[in-house]
Amino acid sequence: MSSAEGWGPAILDWLLPDSWWLLLGLAMLLVVGAFVVAFVLLLYMISPLMSPKPLKLNGAHVVVTGGSSGIGKCIAMECYKQGAFITLVARDESKLVQAKKEVEKCAINDKQVVLCISVDVSKDYGQVESVIKQAQEKLGPVDMLVNCAGTSLSGKFEEMEVDCFKRLMEVNYLGSVYPTRAVVTTMKERRMGRIMFVSSQAGQIGLFGYTAYSPSKFALRGLAESLQMEMKPYNIYVTVAYPPDTDTPGFAEENKSKPLETRLISETSGVCQPEQVAKIVVKDAVQGNFNSSVGPDGYMLSALTCGMSPVTSITEGLQQILTMSLFRTIALFYLGSFDSIIRRCMIQREQSKGADKSE
Template sequence: MDFCTITILVVISVFILTFIWNIRIPRKMKLDGAHVLITGGSSGIGKEIAKLVISRGAKVTIMARNQQKLVEAKEEIERCRRAGCSEAVVCVVADVANDAQLVEIAVREAEGSNGPVQMLVNCAGFSISGTFDDMKPNDFKSQMDVNYLGTVYATKAVMASMKSLGCGRIIFISSQAGQIGLFGYTGYSAAKFALTGLAQALQMEVKPYNIHVTLSFPPDTETPGYKAELDGKPRETVLISETSGVFQPDMVAKTIVEDSLNGRFQSWVGMDGFMLACMTCGMSPVTTVMDALSQILTASIFRLVSLFYLTHFYGVVSKCKKERDSQKKTS
């Protein structure tokens, strides 16, 4: 190598090392006695997170629309309480997508019982899968209302108390479909992609207050919502989704909670999740040296791997179309 090339490599190396040296790793948050509020906490990943945090001594509030489901979830969650603890799970009936003022009233009710919220888990969400042509305009609106605006409303409702405490954790539950646009998810992917922009901008605003945002990208998870989504799901979407497999909600919940307690910005599950997190990090903040090195060193190879995935996905879509065209001709 000539002198110019060596000089450039040295400068780049110094820049990378300086960046890594200046990474400030957040102090791990303790759950003992902390108030954790979970929207969508009556089922799925939200309920598993509630069971996990209460087993570690947290005070738990679950928020959802259905009173009966909340009561049933409350009994199940309370059975997971840490030995010696008698804190009751607080149930709050609210539709996070309905009205920002009503969500704030619901949060004030929860704080009246459990004190200021120190960890907010935005789990409320749902998906409608179908082709763009088959989706109705309201399908797009309702998914944006719940998955995006519901997160905005709940987060705004806890922000003042977190700033006054000078600490806090906020979790946004996105999806792997919020990292890559997939067949059948024109409405869902758009709503979940929006959370990335919200999370990045909000983290920059609240970091001086020692508040850390975690953006989670769960894969397909064995939940009631996932099972309901299977009805009417396009065949292309099913075949593409099989690439990552289906995970258990308790495993996903544990990963999300640990990453949030450690103040990590991105949270993922599995090797596919790791690859997507590195591929889609963009200008996301990093809070560990390992994350920084992973994103720097894997960018090229993971981009190459992603092209193989995309080729496979487009192949699935093409094959399914040919099969439908063939069936039309023979019918």
């Protein structure tokens, strides 16, 4: 008998009696895999049943703070195109009148109305409550509130006036708290409503130069999460929009005093048009989505920073779980490039100072 003939039966005798556990393990893996696939498919099937019913804007009353320019005005125009009645709220009366004319051009029927109210939503809650009451008396209960009033200042932490921190928190945070507080009681009574907070990508990640601005936008996230937990039983859904740099008058004004480091970091992503942002955030608010992001960078940031924020559908939750590891890896490269930009600027500034002293 050859050596091959001798080894063959021996190998079979060794494998067959002792390999049953391998087969059992393989079978268990197949069962678990099949269960996971079936579970995921089931979630996709029932997800639409768990999502809120979309809000119909045709005939709805939409209040937009900060609606005289920029993203706020474009949101008002987008809602008007879908048949809504609009109340524009801002401080500057002349800008409000101009914005009203632009919004009215988007009408789809002759019954629609644009109401303008001049008030500073960050100063006196009693005054804000009064003007919201006036708007509801004229156009009916508020179906959707868009908190878009805000401002931005950038600069190095130690170089900014202390009052800037207070002012930005008043405008960007309290300027959203007051109008929201004025509409929630009626929304709860009616068991319906949408509330949108327009934050910023700087409200998801703290960046060089935004030590005053970012905290005021981060605060909106905490407000929105807490408020959503309170409002959800009443069929009221909260949306936080995180637009990127957008081509608005406010952005142009901010660029005049923006530190070099901040500007270089901002340039790593593009500048969006306000009309594009408005379409996306209005769609998300109507659907009742908690997070509203714009573009690939925005989607990645929303997935990375989702934390304990609510989800509108199980599909959204699964996407966040599956993409978290990849997006975190990409984010580390971004953070590394931001640190590199800041170091280069610091070295160049020190070299420039050294050259001036030598002269």
